[in-house]
Amino acid sequence: MTLPSWQDKKLGSRARAALWLLAEVGEGNIFTKAALREAFPDVSQIDRRIRELRGHGWVINTSREDPELKQEEQRFVSRGDDVWIPGKAKAPKHKNSLTATQRTKILHADNFVCRTCGVAAGDEYGDGLEQAQLNVARRKVIRPGGEVEYQFVTECKRCGAGSSGREVDEEAVLEMVEALSPIERQTLAGWMAADQRTLSPLDKLWGVIRTLPEDSRKAVAQAIDELND
Secondary structure (H helix, E strand, C coil), X not given: CCCCCCCCCCCXXXXXXXXXXXXHHCCCEEEEHHHHHHHCCCCCCHHHHHHXXXXXXXXXXXXXXXXXXXXXXXXXXXXXXXXXXXCCCCCCCCCCCCCHHHHHHHHHHCCCECCCCCCECCCECCCCCCECCEEEEEEEEECCCCCEEEEEEEEEHHHHCCCCCCEEEHHHHHHHHHCCXXXXXXXXXXXXXXXXXXXXXXXXXXXXXXXXXHHHHHHHHHHHHHHHC
């Protein structure tokens, strides 16, 4: 059976990535992220599309699974579903509704605070215009290995507005953790154990400055320059 061309832009980027592996790499062979990005200069998240193939039965190893690989290398081990065929690339099924008990359990696990901005139920926002209302949102999570699942997370009404389609790449987060120094990882572990980070006065001031309009930011920057002279 003749396969479609991976260069056919009428296909989705995940389907094109799968076809590129078959046509240009071949099962059992190694490819690099640089080669992948060079082949798809028009696709900004082509690395993610490759990872998503794992959720459809494609086996693509990194240096974690294959010690012989360098960090920038991956090995295309074997193909999975024909994701370029309509119906073969459907997203994993997930539940759309929660019971009151399930919702309360999620809110409790998240300490009744928005996991995006940290505001608690009933707290006023910094602008004093309204009190926070907490909801339970569904978040797409890409697990290490490429498996896609949907998890629930607490989010306030403001942060939830326009957040449709937001997703978490767990493997990318772990890579950033591994890149930290031992002291930084220890500090991060403390924040996670306490489920909070105490902001310094400088952190709080920076948060306020970031909300200023452009002219006000320039005025503050000029004032700082004058104080430093």
